[in-house]
Amino acid sequence: PPAPHVAGRAQTDAMCHAPAARRAVTTAPAAAERGTLTPHAVFDALNAAMATAPCRVVTDVGQHQMWAAQLLEWTRPRGLIGSGGAGTMGFAVPAAPGAALAAPDEVIWVVVGDGGFQMTNQEFATLRQEGIANVKILVVNNGYLGMVRQWQELFEQRRYSGTPLSGPDFARLAEAYGARGITVTAPAGVAAALAEALATPAVVVLDCQVERESNVFPMVPQGKAIDEMLTEATAATLATAVPTPAATPAVA
Numbered sequence: 001p002p003a004p005h006v007a008g009r010a011q012t013d014a015m016c017h018a019p020a021a022r023r024a025v026t027t028a029p030a031a032a033e034r035g036t037l038t039p040h041a042v043f044d045a046l047n048a049a050m051a052t053a054p055c056r057v058v059t060d061v062g063q064h065q066m067w068a069a070q071l072l073e074w075t076r077p078r079g080l081i082g083s084g085g086a087g088t089m090g091f092a093v094p095a096a097p098g099a100a101l102a103a104p105d106e107v108i109w110v111v112v113g114d115g116g117f118q119m120t121n122q123e124f125a126t127l128r129q130e131g132i133a134n135v136k137i138l139v140v141n142n143g144y145l146g147m148v149r150q151w152q153e154l155f156e157q158r159r160y161s162g163t164p165l166s167g168p169d170f171a172r173l174a175e176a177y178g179a180r181g182i183t184v185t186a187p188a189g190v191a192a193a194l195a196e197a198l199a200t201p202a203v204v205v206l207d208c209q210v211e212r213e214s215n216v217f218p219m220v221p222q223g224k225a226i227d228e229m230l231t232e233a234t235a236a237t238l239a240t241a242v243p244t245p246a247a248t249p250a251v252a
Contacts (some may be wrong), residue, residue, distance in 0.1 A: 036211045037187050039064065039140055043071040045190040046109065046138065053198060055107040056081060058099055060092035060116035063146040066216040068111050090119030096135045097126055107134055107198065114141040114167055121170075124177035127203050136197045137205045139170055142212045150215045154230070154238045174205035183207045 050057075050072070057072065058081045059065045065082065074080060081099055083091040092112045100108045117139050127135055149163040171181025180200050182193045184207065197204040218229040230238070 035186065037185060037190070037209065039067050039142075039210050039214050040071060041187045042138070042140060042184075042190055042208045042210060043067055045194055046111075047071070047073055048191065049194040049198060050109070053107050054103075054105065055079075055109055056099055056103060057109045057111055058082070058092045058095050060110075060112035061087050061089045061147075062113040062116060063142075063150065063214075063216045064111050064113045064140040066147075067140070070216075089116040092116060093120045093123045093137065094126075096137070097123070097130065097132050100127075100132045100134050101130075104134060107136060110135060110137040112137065112139055113146060114139055114143065114170070115145045115165055117170070118165075118167055121173065124174070124179060124203070128178050133202050135203050137174075137203070139205065139207050141167075141170065141207055141209050142214065143167075144212060146214075147216075149213075150219075153213065153215070154235055155221070170205055170207035174203070177203075179203040179205060181205045181207065183209065185209045 056079050057068060059068050061083060068080070081095060083095075092110045093116075096108050096110045117137075126132075143165055144160075145163045145165060149160060152158065152160050152163060169183070171183045174181035180197070180202055182196060182204065184190055184193045190208065193206050193208075197206055215232070215235070217232045217235065219235075220226060220229045
């Protein structure tokens with residue numbers, strides 16, 4: 001049989017080049033069956049919207065960045081703008097004006113989590129002041145610092161510390177800046193909201209309130225090799241495991 005690293009490389013190559021193979025390990029969680037809005041439904045609708053007009057995507061940092069890379073269909077070079085591996089939360093909204101001015105005839109989709117969005121959403125003022133209208137901001141809002149929360153779920157038995165987030169009504173915040181704000185809470189509303197955003201000649205914020213505990217798969221745990229990546233199925237055992245408490249030493 002092939003060496004483990006060869007098998008792992010073959011799996012990642014298949015995921016990169018075949019959408020069906022990618023979706024086999026990035027499947028939507030069971031929330032989809034309950035009618036809850038999943039990140040996967042949001043990105044499916046964004047894929048369709050991206051096919052209707054020339055566009056570029058600016059991502060922030062977090063789970064949404066991984067979903068964008070996995071689930072969007074990239075058909076042109078330099079179509080994705082991100083901070084690379086720098087882990088710069090808050091990157092996307094300030095980067096959008098530059099992308100919009102460089103490509104004034106294209107739609108600039110900003111994909112950002114609710115955590116990163118609250119770090120730099122004051123750049124609404126720049127967008128309004130400079131009259132930049134071709135920016136559409138899609139907030140994947142799960143009420144957490146999602147990437148850290150996922151690690152806490154899988155490896156710390158859901159001991160959520162420092163990851164739950166509060167926040168304002170993002171649609172109303174957009175309107176306070178003179179932009180258009182739309183709140184989406186159900187799968188049936190995503191496509192119409194994206195179409196409305198494209199038809200609006202101004203900055204639009206779509207607050208997509210997704211399933212709170214959706215996870216990104218596959219993932220490689222710390223200290224593991226690429227052929228030891230976790231999928232949704234293999235991670236389920238970790239999420240339910242409860243460590244055995246250490247014995248309390250007797251006091252003399």
